[in-house]
Amino acid sequence: MDVTWYLVLSALLFAIGAAGVLIRRSPLVILLCLELMLNAGNLALVAFARDRGDQDGQVFALIVMVVAACEVVVGLGLIVAMFRRRLPLNVDEMRDLRG
Amino acid sequence: MVEVAFFAGAIGAVAGAVGVIALRNPFYSVLALVVHLVALAGLFLLLYAQFVAAAQVVVYAGAVMVLYVFVAAYVGEVEEPIWEPIPGQRFLAPLLAAALFVELSIAILGTGLSSLDSEGPTLPIGFGSPEAIGNLLLERFLVVFEAASMLLLVAAVGAVVLAGRTRVAPAGARDEVPHPVSPDDRSPSAPYAAEPAAPSAPEPAASEQARMTGRPSGSLVGEGEASGGGVP
Numbered sequence: 581m582d583v584t585w586y587l588v589l590s591a592l593l594f595a596i597g598a599a600g601v602l603i604r605r606s607p608l609v610i611l612l613c614l615e616l617m618l619n620a621g622n623l624a625l626v627a628f629a630r631d632r633g634d635q636d637g638q639v640f641a642l643i644v645m646v647v648a649a650c651e652v653v654v655g656l657g658l659i660v661a662m663f664r665r666r667l668p669l670n671v672d673e674m675r676d677l678r679g
Numbered sequence: 680m681v682e683v684a685f686f687a688g689a690i691g692a693v694a695g696a697v698g699v700i701a702l703r704n705p706f707y708s709v710l711a712l713v714v715h716l717v718a719l720a721g722l723f724l725l726l727y728a729q730f731v732a733a734a735q736v737v738v739y740a741g742a743v744m745v746l747y748v749f750v751a752a753y754v755g756e757v758e759e760p761i762w763e764p765i766p767g768q769r770f771l772a773p774l775l776a777a778a779l780f781v782e783l784s785i786a787i788l789g790t791g792l793s794s795l796d797s798e799g800p801t802l803p804i805g806f807g808s809p810e811a812i813g814n815l816l817l818e819r820f821l822v823v824f825e826a827a828s829m830l831l832l833v834a835a836v837g838a839v840v841l842a843g844r845t846r847v848a849p850a851g852a853r854d855e856v857p858h859p860v861s862p863d864d865r866s867p868s869a870p871y872a873a874e875p876a877a878p879s880a881p882e883p884a885a886s887e888q889a890r891m892t893g894r895p896s897g898s899l900v901g902e903g904e905a906s907g908g909g910v911p
Contacts, residue, residue, distance in 0.1 A: 597700075
């Protein structure tokens with residue numbers, strides 16, 4: 581399989597994730613869509629590592645996974661804090677920054 | 680054979696991704712993301728990234744998704760309103776995503792990198808194995824590795840600070856509102872929280888704590904009173 585196939589698939593997955601961020605309103609699902617976009621980037625990194633015959637892209641993909649895990653932890657902590665304060669779990673109503 | 684595996688993985692990944700954004704229940708969205716991640720791990724295997732594929736399944740589809748499932752079960756189903764704050768958002772958002780896909784595809788297909796139209800060079804034995812990746816992480820990318828560990832530590836501490844219970848007690852002013860409020864009718868009610876609560880009346884903050892811990896609210900009235908009295 582040509583590496584181009586993987587890159588086009590990665591672009592498609594990234595576009596689906598971006599559409600999800602734009603359409604959905606629940607912060608939990610928006611975090612999931614961010615995961616989709618990060619994984620699309622990971623697929624492109626690994627595909628380029630295959631294309632170059634170089635393993636640095638795979639190390640980069642691993643670091644992206646670490647950053648994604650951190651983002652998940654902080655984002656889910658925010659969602660739990662919002663839920664405990666009885667704030668609406670809807671990004672359209674969370675417009676202001678006061679508490 | 681490779682083509683069949685690629686298209687199976689690609690169809691699984693795309694189906695999982697569409698399921699994430701199309702399913703109403705967040706719980707099912709999380710499960711769709713697990714399908715997506717496992718399919719993507721198969722694609723990583725096709726690209727000779729064995730260690731990344733294993734980490735994807737174990738860490739991502741395993742640990743991180745369990746975290747998501749916990750929070751989805753904790754928060755419960757969130758109903759998304761039908762009304763649109765931005766007119767035409769339902770049509771414009773997929774249009775924008777399609778435009779993004781076309782643009783990225785043009786950039787990929789129109790690139791001058793002729794090596795993209797091949798399968799890539801023949802790889803040495805052990806390419807992408809845990810040994811090779813571990814050597815790279817601990818020698819050439821040692822600083823990156825340490826920075827990642829520090830980032831994980833900071834994120835863990837930040838999550839505890841954000842979601843910890845101690846942040847809830849000073850915010851008792853908000854807890855007296857029984858239902859989610861719109862941002863407009865939130866009145867500044869800090870003086871109310873400063874008053875000590877009557878011992879007989881179950882304070883809403885205490886009842887909320889009781890709901891969290893599952894204990895009866897009577898045993899927690901004193902605790903809520905103490906936190907309420909400590910505010911001024």
